Amino acid sequence: MTVYQALSIEEVPERLLLVDGHSALFRSFYAIPELTTSRGEPVNAVYGFLRTLLMALRQYPSRYVAVAFDAGGVTVRHQEFAAYKATRKEMPAPLAQQLPRVKELLDALGIPRLEMPGFEADDIMATLSHLAEREGTQVLNLTGDKDMAQLVSDRVFLLRPGRKPSEGLTLLDPQGVEEKFGVPPDKIVDLLALVGDASDNVPGVRGIGEKTAKKLLSEYGSLEGVLEAAERIPNRKVAQALREHRKEALLSQELVRLRDVPLDISLSDLRPAEIDPDELIPLLEELEFKSILAELKVKEVPEPVYRLVTSQEELEDLVARVHKAEEFSLDLET
Secondary structure, eight states: OOHHHHTTOOOOOSEEEEEEHHHHHHHHHHHSOOOBOTTOOBOHHHHHHHHHHHHHHHHSOOSEEEEEOOOOSOOHHHHHOTTTTTTOOOOOHHHHTTHHHHHHHHHHHTOOEEOOTTSOHHHHHHHHHHHHHHTTOEEEEEOOOGGGGGGOSSSEEEEEEOSSGGGOEEEEOHHHHHHHHSSOGGGHHHHHHHHOBGGGTBOOOTTOOHHHHHHHHHHHSSHHHHHHTGGGOSOHHHHHHHHHTHHHHHHHHHHHSOOOOOOOOOGGGGSOOOOOHHHHHHHHHHHTOHHHHHHHTTTSOOOOOOOOOOSHHHHHHHHHHHHHSSOOOOOOOO
16 A cells, blocks of 8 residues: 555646655744644654645545655755854754654655755756656655745755645746746746845845845846846946945855756665565554544555446557556456
8 A cells, every 4th residue: 555545546647746854844843833742752843844745645546655854963054164054053953863763654654755965965966857758757846945936947846845744735837936036946946145144144146135126136047147247237236335345245146046866766766665564553552643643544455446438539549548657467367
């Protein structure tokens, strides 16, 4: 039984769903009030994470699924800018305590999880997005991080969670990105290069806010165009800021731009595996997630799903589906 069978989902489209693990976990930790088991173990972040994941699987069932995590430690961005993320506070102990639980749950659910030393979850998601896009497969990136909007295209979409798991998910296409952030996907990197990102300690250009940055990009097209036009910009303060912080702007552009990760993986490796009920059921019971255990119906034996072929047209349809499938099995009874 896969997670889709446990959720009573029969139709699973050819699509890739990628989840930013740390983003979802942080968001859940701060969105849900303190929640502990009867033994005192904090589980608010785990519960919110799992609720968000199951919501995405229900609303956007996808043949391929993966959850990406930051590996921690020094990344390629730290090598370029030692102060990268230096202003971030240490992960709260009650949150850090829940990270291993989330990974246990993913393994028990058969959901692939990925991390790569030296890179961030966003980079893993970008790499897989490009891989799927090249193969003509639609991609949904579930994350609250604005910088992921740079990936959005006709095949790659941004799936943004609400402030609380109960608020649902918002799907953004290229037009949605422009309406939400004020610039199209191909200008998100340059926008953040000008404005900076306080949460990651990306400097940007001091003195230039989001409104001014959008106006500059609209007039001059790109960060390079803005910097080249610095001497001609009528606003003296803006022109001076661009001249004085040119290096910071270009550095910020590199920090914000997502990288390709050397992943030896194919889309077929990201199919959800069979649920391990011997692991999942005791784990959900230990976490006291009774409602989720009831929803998943892991203890129930699923009814067989079949379709009887009774016409030439149905047979031709079956043959066509078999040709498109990556693999199939044939059982001959004599």
